[in-house]
Structures are given as structure tokens and as C-alpha cells.
Amino acid sequence: MGMARQREAYGAFYEGDFGLSALAARLHASTGPVDPPTALGLAADVAGLGDGEGAVELGTDVRLLLESAVPDEALRTVWRAATGGRFDPAEHGTDVRGWLRRLAERYPARVREAVPRHWSLLPPPVIDEAELRADVVAEIRASAAEGGAFTDLPFAGLPGALEAIAEEADADLALRLYLRVLKTRRVTVGKPQFDRLAALDERLAYPGPLLYDDLAVRWPPVDPARRDAEGDFGLTELAFRFAGPWHEDVPRQVLERAVAADEAGQTPGSAAAALLQDALRLLESPVPSGTIVTVWGAASEQGYDIERAGLDGRAWLRAVAAACRDHLALVAPGYEPRTVPVRAELAGAVLDVLGESAPGLAGRTVSPHAHPLPAPVVAEAVARVVTEADPDLGFRLLVRLLAVLAVPLTEERYARFRTLAERFGHGTWHVSEALELLVRQE
Template identity: 40%
Template sequence: MARQREVYYVDHVDDFGLSGLTGKVCSRSMLRLDEATVLALAGQTAAEEEDDQLGTDVQVLMNSPLLAEDIHALWLAGVRRSFDPVEEGTDMRAWLGRLADACSTRPRERDPVEVRVLDKVRPAVLEGELRETVATEIAFAAAGLEQAVAVPGIVAVLRRVVNEVDADLGFRMFLRAAKAYSLPIDADQYDRFLTIGELLAYPAAAIHEGLNVRWPAIDPGRRDFACGRFGLPMLAAVFYGSGWRYEGTIHENIERVAHADPGLVPGAQAAVLLEDVQRLLCSALSDDAVTELWRAASGRWNSTDEFDADGRAWFTQIAEVCRRRLKDVDPVYAPFVSHARVEAAEAVLQEIRKVAPDLTNRADNVGAATVRSAVRVLDELVRTVDPDLGFRLLLQILSTCEVTITEARRARYKAIGEQLGYSDDHIDDRLPALPS
């Protein structure tokens, strides 16, 4: 029978529990650290950040069969030796007891409705399966851990935590040691870490934040972003409505998209956005056509703002932000445009022509002319520039105009998305459906 697991991403936005605390201690290694400081930090984490898992992790270790020297090694690896209770004359189980006292809080009280919702999404992975999976990853990284982590025998200790105590805690402390000592992690193993994190309902930052990943080269042709939208349609969504005004200046809102790559290859979002605007800047489309396409995608046909009234000047401004981001993350990267996905052209053209009446009917009186013109531009864009960009902008305009689609049409869109290499949620994250 599977144990009841927590849905961590509901209560945490980054690392949590004992791995989160040791990460905070490690980040303060340039400051004066003593027992009182660390205990205060534990109390603050548990109380102000409502981290119930910290007390749970401490109790699990206190009641475990681990030797005191094993717990000592686990702690030292997590804090990068920045604070050693044993050097302060404290036995490790006594230290755990002090931590438990510092972070003791009442269990979180949840509304019965919230409990029922959480029960539907709780991780169902079996402990035996999780132990095997995490142990395999530790074995894969063992040589690097032994070489990088300045705590003798850390691999054996992590294995004991996983196999004899709690695989969830063992995985988090394995990640913490890797982060503390900047252990290089290959992209393939990083992807497996993300999969384990998803199985355990971690917030994504608990995996990627602070991890030293050997990233592959920046690829402007990447399309499998798990967050769905990317590139110019994502920027159009940011500038839809008036909400963007509360997020900063025009430049800062462009940066929000160009920098939206935590956990991804650094610069990935800037590269795909730059590619989108370069395709349009270098196309034979007229200036008016480019402007109307943007205005339809962003729903800005009623706007009195002038900053994007000239589409090509606006896209040039976007490109400059992207290039600066790419230069910051990879000074030797030379931006390029990937091959156009012409094999999807016919299927995309058919969908544009089928949905055109629905689009123009949904736009208001002022926007109808812009949307009608944009549909014609989309047709030309697919035929002469890039079907992929045309399809993504079609989806964004459908979202902006709040066009509902039948399940039959959704299935066709998903098939096109699969052909173009999109993630599973690219279609599902924003298009309301009608019965087929």
C-alpha cells in the first residue's frame, strides 16, 4: 500500500524541509554562523514560511537506524561544512533534538474541501519503487559525488538514507549535496531529476535552483517547452489587457519573457523569441501586416498606446532585449534561425481557413477588421515564412478572441502540435472546448 504523500508544490515554491534549511545555512556561509543563528533560522523557516516538512524530516532522522556519524556526514554535505554541531561539542542526535524544538509548530490545518482536492493529486509512487529509482541516480553520480563533496563516505550515507530511512528525504539531500558542492550534472540526468520531482509533487525550483547542469547548446528550434506557450505568442499573452502595466515598464515586460527560463537551458526563451521576431522582420510581409498580426495576437486593437504601433520597430526592440540576454548567458552564441517546418504547412492552412469565420465573429466591432486582416496575414505567413510560427499565432489569436473549439478540432490541433514537436499542454492550456 502506498503511503500518503504531501503535495509539496501547494505549500512551497522552492526547496523545503531539511534540504531547504541546509540550503539556507549553506547560502549564509560567508556570514558568522553559530548554533543560535542556525536554530533561529530553523525556527523562522518553520514558523514564518510554514514549513511543516522541516520538523517531519528532523523527526524521521532522529527515529531512524542511522548512526550518529551518518547523520553528521549528511548534515555536513548539505551545509558545505559551514556549521558543524560536533565541533561545537553537540552530539548529532542531540542537535536534531534542538532543531526539533526550534521548529516545532502545530500541523497545518486544512479545509476539508482542500483535503479532498489534494487527495486527488497526491503522489502515488510506492516507496520501494522510489528507493530503486533514487538509488540508481545516486549510483550514476557516485564517482562525481565522492570526488566533489568534501565529506568522506557521503555516497554510502545517502544510500542508507534512501534504503533505510526515507527515499523522498534521501533524494532531496542528494540534490542538496550536489548543489552545495556544484557537482556537474548532465542534462539527461537533470531531466530524470525533474521526472522524480514531478512524481513527488515538488515545486520545480526544488530541483533546478542551484543545480550545476551541463546544459546543451542553445537551440532556437526547440519546441517542447513544458509551460506551453513560448516565443512571440507568449509575449503577446503578456501584453494582452492592462495587467502588464502592473508588472513593470515595457522593457521589463519583454525581459519577463526573454528571461523566463529557470530550469531550462539559460537563454532558451530568448532564443525562440528572437527567432520568431527575426522571421517576421526579414519576411516580405508589409509593415501594416506585421503590425496587425501582433495587434490581433495581443488583443490590442483598441489600444491607444503607440509603442507597438509600428510592428517592425516594435519587433526590433524585442530583438535587442533577446540579444542582450543571450550575450549575458553565452557570450559566444551566434543567433541563427532554424529550418522552417514546411511539412506542416497544408494542415495549418486548412485549420486557419476553417476557423476564420469564428475568429471574425468573436472580435468586437473595432477589433473585427484587425482580426480579419490578421487571418489573411496568417495564411501568407504559413505559405511564405513558417507554418510553425503561423500555427502558434493562430492558437494565440483564438485565445485572445476567446473562441471555443470542438473536441474534433482540438484533436486536429494536437496532431499538428505533435508533428511540430510541442509539449502535451501546448494546446490544452488555453482553448475552451465545445462538445463535438
């Protein structure tokens, strides 16, 4: 191994890929013949990323390869695969190391200078380099085991070449070049491998698009019972999008964005299926339309007054359900909407935390200056949702109500909300994003 990489929170500097892997992506996407001057121009674009900080990562990537013991043929194999053969230095009178030396002259490896304050908010990741190398090599081998487009000619030595970069140069660079190869050669990955790659992405503090942009994933079927959203979802997430005193967008546009708002690790259509589940749950329940109006008004902070728009609660839910079905018909045409069994055994636990919240809700009002909703009235409506429709949705409505009204919480009560969210299978960030700032320091 040669020089060490200076670890950074890359997501604070870049919006997507960077360094040599970003250059490979630009070469692959280029149209027309690519000669050395054109390639150097694209390298200058990569160096200019992050207000010029891209030159640091590009120079570091280059120097790590030049100072490594990675065989020349391995470098050429990876470079051709990552660029889709769009720029092979051997066709221009040099080899890959000669091309890298030209880049090194322009972008010498250097330590990053003082980081602007707004970039320094994210701490650099602490990485166990040996563990990282082992994990990256494991993913390369997982793809190689599936064969096909990852190992066919003329890239029969590709897995070993990528492993050599991980073990002899830098695992961070090897991972980015491996991802670039997957995307360039349209190699699909299964959901379990995508989740492992996402964990690596998070550990290295990459910008999210570096992983998921253009990566082909074999997604499992849409399933509203599978809770893989990290944050809020369904009707409460939709209400959050409408929160506030006014909106530039018409409701239909907000709704269309919400039904398409799948998280990076979700099967396309998951957000729409979860929202449809909530809508159907209420539509098929005995919960009165007026109660639906109340919980919607509180969760959305009266940002979209459906009654003023000429809709009652059920008419609004039918419009929501129709938007969900339209989106699912596009992204998951084989999906058959269904309602999954409610977690009725958790209704008592939700009512308990709702009752414990009553003192904090007393005297508070949602949207006190326009269409006021007294918090105790909303709490009664939430209780009806819990007992007559779905304890899961009722719990999310309660969490949303506490966040809207900024009701202070003790550490003990906050812990109970976290525990209950885990029992429902909610994502890591659902409760913490909504309530963590409300916890009183004792």
C-alpha cells in the first residue's frame, strides 16, 4: 500500500460521484470520438466539482494507483470496463499508467486546505481500512459469483483486477470503480446486495446519488406490509408536505410528488402503496368523515383545508387513493392493492401514550389564528382512528400532532415512543426526526 487517503464527509462536498470514477462516468457518457485533449477537458470538469475541491480527490485517486503494485493489465481492464471502452490510452500511444501520470502532473495529490464552515458540519468518517477492504472485496466477489455481464469477455479478469485495486491501492476507489462498472455494464444487483452497498455508502459518507443513480436493482415486489422506509410514510408523510400557511403548488402537484417519493432503498411504488394502505384503511372503517377532516387538518397544520376546497374527509381520501393507483399502474403494473392486517394488539399501547400526552396537549391549538383545532379535540379524533381503523396510523398521527404543537417530552416518554415505533416496524428516523428536539434535558 502507498499513501493513505484523507477521509472526508464526501456528501458535504459533492452531489454525486467524484474522482477517477466520476471521470470514467463522463467518458462513458461522452458522444463522438474521445481523444486525450477531450479526456483532459473532462478531467478538468471533475476537478472543478465542489468549488474546485474535486481536484483533491482526483489527484488522490491518481496517486494511489500510481504508487500501488496493481498490475498494468489489471488497471487497463478496470479502466476499459468503467468507461465502456470509450477512452483506451493504449489507442493513443500510451498505457493507463502513462495516462495517470499526465493527470498527476495537472492534479498532484495534496492535503485539503481549510474547509469552509458550512462544509465542516459533517465530521469525517472513521474507517477501519482492513475491514473496508474486506467488505468491498466481498461485494466484488458476490457480483462475480453471478457471472454474466460482470465477467464475460473481454473482461474475464475484471473481478480480480478490481480486487487488486481494493487490496493494493485503496478500497474507497475500488468501490467507486466497481459501482461504475456495474452501471456501465448494466449489471443488476439484488435488494440484499443493494442494502449492503448502501451501508458502505453511508459508512464512507458518500452523497446518496453516487450509489443509486443509474444502478440497476432487482427489487422485490411492492408490499405495503414491508416497512423499509427510514422516516415517516403514508398519510402522515403526505400531511407533512402540506404543512404551513400556504402553498405555491396546487394540491394535485403535491400529491403527485408524494406518491412518487420512494426512498432510495425501496421498491418503486412503495410510497404509493403505503399511502394507499392508509387511505383504504380509513375509507373502509366506520371512522366518521368529520373525524378524518380533523386528523388531516391537524397533521397538515391546516395547510390544505379540504373542506374549503369543497371536499369532505372521504372524498379527499378517494382522491388520494386514485393518485396512488395511477402511479402504481405506471411503476408496478402487476400490483394488486390490498389491506394488510392491523396490529390490533398494539391499540392499547397507543392509547396509553395518547393518554399520557393529554396534559401536554391541554390548552394547545393547531393553527390558532386560522381555522383553529383544539388539541384535545384532535386527540379524541386520533383515538377513534386507533380503535376503529388502525393503531399504526393512529400512532403516527399522534407523533405528528406532538411535533406540530411542539409538546415537550421527558426522556422516559420519548423512549416509549421510540420503543412503540420499533414494535410497529417503523424506520430508524421516524420518531427521532419528529420528536427528538422536543425532549427536555433534565
